[in-house]
Amino acid sequence: MSRRSYSRHIPDFRLVTYYGESARSAVHGVNPWTKAALLVIVVLFVIILMDLELLLALFALTLAFYFAGRLPMALLIGWYSLPVLFVLTLTIMFMFTEPGNPLVSFTVLDTRIALTDNGVMLFIKLLLRALIVVTFSLGVLMTTKYSHIASMASGVLPRPLANIFLLSYRFTFETSDEISDVLDAMHARNGDLVKGVSKQTRLFAGIFGLAFVHAFERAERIAKAMEARGFTGQFPTAERLPGPTYAGYGAITLAAAVLAVATYSRYFSGTIGWW
Amino acid sequence: MAHIHLEDGAFTIFWVLVWTLIAAGLLSIPLYRLGGVRIPTRKLAIAAMCVAVGFAIFQVEVPVLGGVHINLTPLMGILIGPSLGSLAVLVINMFSAAVGHGGWGMIGANTIVNLIEVLIGYYAYRFMRTSLKAGRFSSGFWTTSLALTISAVAVVGIVTASEIQDSEQTRAQTFSNMLVIAAANIVTGVVEGFVTGYIVGFIGKVRPDLLEDAEGVGREAESTTTGAATDV
Incomplete structure (x- = not known):
């Protein structure tokens, strides 16, 4: 791995x-x-x-x-x-x-x-x-x-919270990769976070803004796929x-x-x- | 941003319970509001994605004064609203506790701090956009700076009231020690204000529909057609 x-x-x-x-x-x-x-x-x-x-x-x-x-x-x-x-x-x-x-x-x-x-x-x-x-x-x-964590979350947490928890757990892998890409790109250009935050706020905002927009577009595609598969508001426990x-x-x-x-x-x- | 970077065992069980119960009370409001309705799948997916992005950004420490980070919680409030935003910050704090970014017993205290950021982020931005007719950048900047300044003060208040276990310092001494951290958080908050202002401006250009709720556009449209308002 x-x-x-x-x-x-x-x-x-x-x-x-x-x-x-x-x-x-x-x-x-x-x-x-x-x-x-x-x-x-x-x-x-x-x-x-x-x-x-x-x-x-x-x-x-x-x-x-x-x-x-x-x-x-x-x-x-x-x-x-x-x-x-x-x-x-x-x-x-x-x-x-x-x-x-x-x-x-x-x-x-x-x-x-x-x-x-x-x-x-x-x-x-x-x-x-x-x-x-x-x-x-x-x-x-x-x-x-993961299936056990999902089962426990579904059993313990109120439904709206459990839904957000379970869905965001799945999304975490991809967004982590995306932020890693952003940081790799920044380091490849000899950037660092202190210089980046103080001097390149606009650049950072563009990067994070783009990350949010990409994330939302992906979320909307996933939402359509979920609905197409008959999502009823509750994740079934596997x-x-x-x-x-x-x-x-x-x-x-x-x-x-x-x-x-x-x-x-x-x-x-x-x-x-x-x- | 403000986040209590204390691990489990820093507060006594009494204060852990106090902050947990207060957070639970505050969270019961969005849970009650969302419990009776089926959250639209799109809203749910966007909230979950916000958690994932927020959690990822949360972990990127900026090596200033021992470590601060941005978390974009006011932005989350602007994008997904106060109810879903409140639940989102709770989930972020749960994920963070799992990897040692703040203790499990600190979830209550940290959720209170982040709730302040989400709620002020949403309502102040909405007020500036709808009532003051301010631009997106200035609305994002001022609301985020205000939200993060108030939450930094809340962090000082929570730690000062709770005191640190094992420490013999008085509340006054704890307060003065915490002021240094508050100053760092407020400075970072202003930087995050700039970042949020630019992000809101950027999103406003490429996906203005994502800001409709916080800018009152969807609500105005709904009220003219149905006379009803929904806020998820």
């Missing part, structure tokens, strides 16, 4: 879907409802857990899940760039203004700026939380067939998705129980985090 994306830092939906369809590991065989429920629980865990050690343990578990799916680690590390950039962007100011013991300090324009231990810890924890969720989220996406297995229910119950203990500990007793 060849890769085509804007850069190696952004997950390529086509590749993600390819891995989802490949059914190459035991994780691919896990019921999608089970994986979705576990994703919700993982998100709740990163919100509830405050201890660095527990967050590290959870990160190790999510990496094990991703690894068990026989998914490419090198790609994942490249895809970490986006959340790392976001966390760094936001916490950089907090790292230097967080109360705590100064680790490094310097003076800029008569103002003393210090990097504190609490500031560094804030960055590390936010980064860990981001990586935990991204790893598990991509792990779930890359081990779940595959009926069964509920979780007993083992799946067991895993969800176990994870939810641990989450309940962690929640109780954080808000009511403080038994976890004694170190």
